[in-house]
Amino acid sequence: MADGSIEAADLRSDKELLDDEQLRLAAEVVNRVKTEGLETIRLAFADQHGVLRGKTIVADGLVSAFRSGLAMTSTLLLKDTSHRTVFPVWEDDIGFGQGMLTGAGDVLIVPDPSTFKVLPWSPHSGWLLCDVRYKDGGKMPFCVRTALKDAVAGLADDGYAMMCGLEFEFYIFRMENAHLSHADSGMPATPPETSLISHGYQYLTEARYDALEDVMDDLRRDCQKLGLPVRSMEAEFGPSQCEFTFEPASPLSQADDTVLFRSAVKQICARKGLHATFMSRPKLEGIVPSGWHMHQSIVDVKTGANLMMPETVDGLSPIAGNWIAGLLEHAPESCLLTTPTVNGYKRYQPFQLAPDRIQWGRDNKGAMIRGLMAPGDKASRIENRVAEPTANPYLFMASQILSGQDGIKRNLQAPAPVENPYTSDAANLPKSLIAALERFDASDFYPKTLGPELSAYISRIKHAEWDRYLMTVSEWEQREYFSLF
Secondary structure, eight states, rough: TTTOOGGGGOOOOTTTSOOOHHHHHHHHHHHHHHHHTTEEEEEEEEETSSOOOEEEEEEEGHHHHHHEEEEGGGGGGBOOTSSSSSOOTTSSSSSSSSSOOOTOOOEEEEEEEGGGGEEETSEEEEEEEEEEEETTTBBOOOOOHHHHHHHHHHHHHHHHEEEEEEEEEHHHHHHHHHHHHGOOOOOOOOOOEEOSSOOOOOOOOHHHHHHHHHHHHHHEEEEEETTOEEEEEEOOOOOOOEEEEEEOHHHHHHHHHHHHHHHHHHHHHHHHHHEEEEEEEETTOOOOOOOOEEEEEEEETOOOOBOOOOEEEEEEEOHHHHHHHHHTTHHHHHHHHSSSSTTTGGGGTTTTTTTBBBBBTTTTTSSSEEEEEEETTOOEEEEHHHHHHHSOOHHHHHHHHHHHHHHHHTTOOOOOOOOOOSSSSSBOOOSSSSHHHEEEEEOSHHHHOOOOHHHHHHHHHHHHHHHHHHHHOOOHHHHHHHOOO
């Protein structure tokens, strides 16, 4: 065009990475970047752990990124939580076929123009979330964002959609010592020393919120500028523990918002001399474990009707019963996706407002699934309280969709709700990461639903994490045996 602006046709390429609507949006993004004088664009993708990785390009490089994608080192997809590459990349076959992700070669990340943001804490920077593809632009099974898209599409094929609202618990501490000496570098590095910014054990008191208000306000304002669906901010039970809740939205938008939210919280806090952590149970005095609760309702794609609304006070709609039954049946193997760290299983403690058994109850916060359904209540839903805040949101949400959908397809029936969740005879949730891994590996559910490649890939990475943990001598062992024997 005469004014130098970009049109959708200018962004087309032989790889056909974007469809017509995405090309239109991409042109709008390029022109906005130019108009607003942005200097850099962060191109990010969610890795296997739900951690954002990527590259930063100068603004003039955005056209090329939309046309051709951006090359990214494939080993980023092959690392455990210590950032160690756990697949034998120098062999001909690392487990996925001859030459597949070998040699530390490249994959492609393709920016999704609908995710464009300007970062409030870095206002010269634009931000785009990307999908991971093979070098030729082809779909790859290890892109967790694509896996969730496929799950959402499969549910839609059956005439249903899931809406979800989110509750995130996390801690914010004052940074006392970042441990940045050379000796502190490592894989992983020495964790920082911190102190409190607020005392705890005064759940939802105004005094505790006021002590946290400065940082809460900074987080809220920047989240609102990003368009994140923040609904409330709360002072949780633990010292310096916070909770943010999100308004209901679709699974993909919520997963995208989750990875941005977690990254934003950590970056904003770091710039203020604070340390934010979504680790479920930090090894600090007085800690109350953090959870991640997902509210779920199922709607009819054609009418938008909430299919979880019951006809009677004590009843369940057919879809609600099926959905709950599916989540319960697949809970053991799903724990690898909802609670993917060694630390997360130390949250499953009785009488701590966290689940320890596979069961559901009506408005019961001790049960794994809490039913919040009533006749005439258009917000009828269930709340799954099983997850830890570190979970990869794409895999967590996919697990809920695939499990609930299986309950519908097989017409599974929910058991009776529990009243006493910590004394019931329901089966226990897995008590450790290895127990969850064993259930995941023994089940054919996720190889059939997520796909055999993605399932084997997740298992390999988490086994590597467990093996490192198992070979580390703990403080408990040193105290228990060093003097005794």
